[in-house]
Amino acid sequence: MDMITIPAVNFTPILPEIFLSVLAMVLLLINVFIPGDRKAYLGYLSFVGIVAAGVLVAAGWGGHIESFSGSVVLDNFATFFKMIFLVSAGLAVLISDQYMEREGCNHGELYPLILFTVVGMMLMASGTDLMTIFLGLEVMSVALYVLAGFNRKNPKSNEAGLKYFLLGCFSTGFLLYGMALTYGATGTTRIAKIAAVVGQMSLPSANIMLVAGMLLMLTGFAFKIAAAPFHMWTPDVYEGAPTPMTAFMSAGPKAAGFAAALRIFLVALPTLQVEWSQVLWVLAVLTMTVGNITALRQDNIKRMLAYSSIAHAGYALVGFTAGNGTGTAGILFYMLSYAFMNIGAFAIIILVGKKGESNGNVQDFAGFGVKHPVLAVAMSIFLFSLAGMPPTAGFIGKFYLFSGAIQQGYIWLAIIGVLNSAASVYYYLRVMVFMYMKDPTEEFDWMQVTAPMALCVAISVIGSLIPGIIPSLILQFAQQAIKLI
Amino acid sequence: METLFFLIVSLVAIISAILVVTCRNPINSALSLILTFFCLATYYVMLDAPFLAAVQVMVYAGAIMVLIVFTIMLLNIRVNASKSQSHKIVLGSVIGFFTLLNTAVIVFKSRVALPNGPLTGDIIKQQGHTELIGREMFTTFLLPFEITSILLLVAIVGAVILAKKKI
Numbered sequence: 001m002d003m004i005t006i007p008a009v010n011f012t013p014i015l016p017e018i019f020l021s022v023l024a025m026v027l028l029l030i031n032v033f034i035p036g037d038r039k040a041y042l043g044y045l046s047f048v049g050i051v052a053a054g055v056l057v058a059a060g061w062g063g064h065i066e067s068f069s070g071s072v073v074l075d076n077f078a079t080f081f082k083m084i085f086l087v088s089a090g091l092a093v094l095i096s097d098q099y100m101e102r103e104g105c106n107h108g109e110l111y112p113l114i115l116f117t118v119v120g121m122m123l124m125a126s127g128t129d130l131m132t133i134f135l136g137l138e139v140m141s142v143a144l145y146v147l148a149g150f151n152r153k154n155p156k157s158n159e160a161g162l163k164y165f166l167l168g169c170f171s172t173g174f175l176l177y178g179m180a181l182t183y184g185a186t187g188t189t190r191i192a193k194i195a196a197v198v199g200q201m202s203l204p205s206a207n208i209m210l211v212a213g214m215l216l217m218l219t220g221f222a223f224k225i226a227a228a229p230f231h232m233w234t235p236d237v238y239e240g241a242p243t244p245m246t247a248f249m250s251a252g253p254k255a256a257g258f259a260a261a262l263r264i265f266l267v268a269l270p271t272l273q274v275e276w277s278q279v280l281w282v283l284a285v286l287t288m289t290v291g292n293i294t295a296l297r298q299d300n301i302k303r304m305l306a307y308s309s310i311a312h313a314g315y316a317l318v319g320f321t322a323g324n325g326t327g328t329a330g331i332l333f334y335m336l337s338y339a340f341m342n343i344g345a346f347a348i349i350i351l352v353g354k355k356g357e358s359n360g361n362v363q364d365f366a367g368f369g370v371k372h373p374v375l376a377v378a379m380s381i382f383l384f385s386l387a388g389m390p391p392t393a394g395f396i397g398k399f400y401l402f403s404g405a406i407q408q409g410y411i412w413l414a415i416i417g418v419l420n421s422a423a424s425v426y427y428y429l430r431v432m433v434f435m436y437m438k439d440p441t442e443e444f445d446w447m448q449v450t451a452p453m454a455l456c457v458a459i460s461v462i463g464s465l466i467p468g469i470i471p472s473l474i475l476q477f478a479q480q481a482i483k484l485i
Numbered sequence: 486m487e488t489l490f491f492l493i494v495s496l497v498a499i500i501s502a503i504l505v506v507t508c509r510n511p512i513n514s515a516l517s518l519i520l521t522f523f524c525l526a527t528y529y530v531m532l533d534a535p536f537l538a539a540v541q542v543m544v545y546a547g548a549i550m551v552l553i554v555f556t557i558m559l560l561n562i563r564v565n566a567s568k569s570q571s572h573k574i575v576l577g578s579v580i581g582f583f584t585l586l587n588t589a590v591i592v593f594k595s596r597v598a599l600p601n602g603p604l605t606g607d608i609i610k611q612q613g614h615t616e617l618i619g620r621e622m623f624t625t626f627l628l629p630f631e632i633t634s635i636l637l638l639v640a641i642v643g644a645v646i647l648a649k650k651k652i
Contacts, residue, residue, distance in 0.1 A: 005624070006627075007624055007627070021635055067628075068628040069625055072628055107646060109642055109646050112642065113642065113646075116639045129628075131626055139632065139639055146639075146642075152646075161647065187599075197600065206595065209599070
């Protein structure tokens with residue numbers, strides 16, 4: 001037996017992951033000593049930790065370091081996505097405490113679980129090995145199943161957790177089967193090596209095992225990003241899960257799914273782009289249309305935003321179908337701005353809502369504009385941004401996604417996208433009609449707007465407006481991020 | 486001889502797998518599942534992977550199945566005569582059958598030359614299967630191995646939160 005040589009290990013690429021994991025474990029320990037009415041301190045601590053992790057992540061900008069014999073990489077692509085995850089987690093932490101306190105489920109384990117979800121998402125974005133990506137996805141998913149069912153006394157939350165768990169396991173099976181077949185066809189799980197092996201094949205599209213593996217992986221990721229026809233779980237899970245977790249789930253994990261899928265398909269399988277872009281074309285059209293048309297007739301606002309989040313995944317898939325610089329940079333830009341506008345909208349929904357998940361219908365927003373003009377303006381900005389109106393971030397994001405498609409010759413895809421976007425204006429504006437033009441049906445007793453909540457709304461407003469007014473601020477980073485892959 | 490053995494094991498695996506989903510009594514389903522796992526372990530032995538076979542028997546056919554059987558007994562699940570949704574079953578069977586047929590045709594028509602990895606059967610026999618797995622796990626796949634510990638921690642914390650009576 002010869003000596004085993006341990007490969008050189010550089011911890012720099014996974015420094016934020018290590019930091020957040022340790023922080024999560026420390027919080028789990030601290031949680032034991034903190035009485036039930038002071039759990040908010042854990043939230044403050046984890047917010048500080050997330051900001052610190054953001055500094056760590058930002059410090060890695062511009063570098064390119066591979067480590068753990070090619071299991072993980074630090075590059076601009078990973079750094080940009082890690083920032084998106086931290087933004088969504090930070091905002092979700094800010095809006096959690098008030099809601100959890102009201103619903104009577106402010107268990108301290110919430111914050112460590114959010115941090116673990118971020119660790120999983122980060123590993124998905126920076127993983128350059130199918131194993132790393134898969135395990136990152138599992139860490140993220142397992143934590144999310146628990147977060148969806150976190151409100152243990154609420155049957156709807158239980159249903160959300162169980163449904164997400166069962167369907168999530170099922171979809172993970174697809175993903176893993178696809179990875180196994182890809183491994184069988186190429187003999188490696190390293191993304192760079194897969195690209196090399198596939199590049200040497202004379203006709204990769206005739207390799208049935210590789211194509212089957214690709215399609216199964218696509219199915220697995222389509223489930224995670226809630227693309228139609230794999231979206232059936234989304235409305236029930238988003239409606240049943242605690243609202244802050246719904247906000248988090250629709251922003252962070254969706255971006256993580258895109259990060260891993262982009263890396264696998266653009267780096268490992270660019271030779272099969274003709275094949276996978278055809279499938280993505282259909283997925284994008286279906287996802288946008290199904291999401292928007294079903295959202296039109298929703299009264300529950302959480303359910304409406306769930307369907308709208310399906311539609312937004314569809315817009316991002318338009319950029320993915322194009323697969324060129326503009327389209328993929330558009331995805332990165334869009335995912336970041338979507339995190340701001342979506343979590344902002346959910347923060348307002350939490351403020352309007354009452355104990356026991358009631359007051360969550362569009363009608364309950366009647367008179368909101370008169371009673372709370374500042375919050376109503378914020379909500380209007382979020383809704384305008386979701387609808388994609390200038391000068392908000394949502395408009396610029398959609399602009400780049402669709403122009404990426406046009407550059408690649410997908411004219412019809414862009415037309416369908418724009419039509420869908422126009423249809424979506426209806427249900428976003430409907431909320432605003434209720435806010436400004438209807439009188440309140442009943443007297444509401446407003447809950448206090450806590451400082452973290454106000455901070456979250458303020459950050460979200462800035463995040464939904466600034467990239468729309470000065471797009472180059474974010475876009476130049478997004479363009480640098482996709483250069484390396 | 487090996488082909489014959491493979492066919493017999495496959496037949497048993499398929500029949501027991503069908504029994505898992507068709508048995509009305511959950512205990513029978515669980516026992517059929519054990520049989521399926523044993524058949525899978527046999528495949529691993531045939532593929533010169535004795536370590537995986539042992540793990541398959543110990544973890545899946547042993548530990549996990551004991552857990553499942555215990556859970557079934559503790560919950561005392563009754564055989565419920567649920568309303569048969571025959572039209573859904575028929576529709577599902579038709580779609581499933583044609584998908585299977587389609588896949589079978591494509592697989593039989595295409596001959597894919599699979600790459601040979603560096604670890605041939607001779608090397609595995611010479612160095613030992615278990616040693617090679619251990620070596621890979623702690624060198625090439627060191628990071629994924631470590632992530633597994635985080636995954637298990639998250640699962641434990643999650644199980645406690647969802648299931649413990651008072652937290």
